[in-house]
Amino acid sequence: MRARDRESDMAELKVTQVKSSIGAKKNQRDSLRTLGLRGIRKSVVRPDNAQNRGLINVVRHLVSVEEVDA
Known part of the structure; x- marks a missing residue:
């Protein structure tokens, strides 16, 4: 399975x-x-x-994060 296909199955x-x-x-x-x-x-x-989790970790005190279904 290609990485792009896996990302579409993942949450956002x-x-x-x-x-x-x-x-x-x-x-x-x-x-x-x-x-x-x-x-x-x-x-x-x-x-x-x-990649996005790493960026969020750097600014975790400035943002709020919610998981949404794709």
């Missing part, structure tokens, strides 16, 4: 920024941008994979 994560990135370290601001978050109360839905 809804990531919402709940705190400002002002005063955050550069790598944390970069992680928010990579996730597609550009402001407080903005949400994105991302696939649940190791």
Whole structure:
């Protein structure tokens, strides 16, 4: 099974920024941008994979995460 096919079977994560990135370290601001978050109360839905989990882990104090069905 190809990786792309496996990702479509996996759940997705809804990531919402709940705190400002002002005063955050550069790598944390970069992680928010990579996730597609550009402001407080903005949400994105991302696939649940190791790359996105790592980005979320870096900014876990600035975001809230919910699991949604694909």
